[in-house]
Amino acid sequence: MSETSKVVLVTGATGGIGSAVCARLAHAGYSLILAARDIGKLEAACARLQRLGGQSFRWISVDMSSDASVTKFAQELAAKATVLNGVVLMPPQMRPTDECQPPADTWRQLFQSNFIGPLEVLKSAISIMQPEPSQGHRSKVVIISAITSVQALGNYATSNVLRCAWLAQAKTLAFAMGERGIHVNTLSLGGTLTPDYLASIGQRATRAGMTFDERLAAETSNIPLRKYGSPEEVALAVEILLSPFSDHITGVNLLHDGGFTRAY
Structure with a gap:
């Protein structure tokens, strides 16, 4: 399978990092499905990518804080009858907070928008993957997180919890889906x-x-x-994790933090 025939879903596609990832993957020959909340930004992003020519660039809007929006996204994704080869999942960013014991409603909102919603989006994407390891066809999932997944930061109290949850979920998925030829790795970013x-x-x-x-x-x-780091450096790391470089790598968290995290 050539790179030009591969289709990748990118969530958070209109943000600073998402835009760089989309540009990098487009230059590499991937066809893309862009996902984000703002339809106007999605249309503009696809128009910019279309000027590169050659590949297919489509979009589906989704608000990960809304169950109804996530359900609609899954229906639209399935209706497109597209076989996905890869997913770049970027759970929404969380605002800095040093409140280590936020109220229950805050936790409910954050788990919905930053974990439950994105996980449902990922599930819908995995459902239309068709890897064939015996034929050398593998599917790749890259979850972009933050260094709070491995290093607690005082002013990111809620992120310290939720980003760790993503590492655990990614590891679980990697074990469960490895035999099918679905690779799940995470990329933990420092300042970008x-x-x-x-x-x-x-x-x-x-x-x-x-x-x-x-x-x-x-x-x-x-x-x-x-x-x-720069968004372009992140985009290069994503491209590498989607490439044959990771054909024998799954369940790994790659730190992209300039060496800030010092744990072994």
């Missing part, structure tokens, strides 16, 4: 210079009376590589 994150650094610099470069240097001083 998306447009939103660049803006937040600028705001922090202004509040601290620093230049942008001074603030960036201060924030990355505890990272061995002394830098944050």
Whole structure:
């Protein structure tokens, strides 16, 4: 099977990281199904990709905080009669919070939008995968998470819980589906210079009376590589995990954090 015949679903496709992932995979020859909430942004993203020519780029809107929206997404995905070869799943980002004991309603909302909804989307995607390991055809799932999956951060209390849940779920799926030829790996990101994150650094610099470069240097001083990642670097890592490179890799969490996480 050639790369040009492979179809990958990308959720969070209109965000800073998702846009870079879609561009990278499009250049590599994949056909894509883009998923996100905002229909206008999805249409614009597909139009940009179509200008590259050659592949198929489609979209399905989904709000992962809504059961009804997730159900509709699954129906539309199945109706397209597309065999998926890969999924890049990006559960929604969580706002920083140092509240270690949030109220029950907060937990219910976060588990719905950041775990239950995305997991249902993933289940619907896996249901239309048709790997044939004996023929060398394997299906790849890449779940993009955060370093709170492996390293607790004080101002990301809820993320510390939910990102760990994703690592456990990915490991479980990897064991359950390996025999079918479905690979499930996770990519845990440290700071990544998306447009939103660049803006937040600028705001922090202004509040601290620093230049942008001074603030960036201060924030990355505890990272061995002394830098944050770029969306393009994340996109390259995703492409590699979707490629034959991972044909004997599953259930693995790849840290993409410049060496920030120091655990063995």
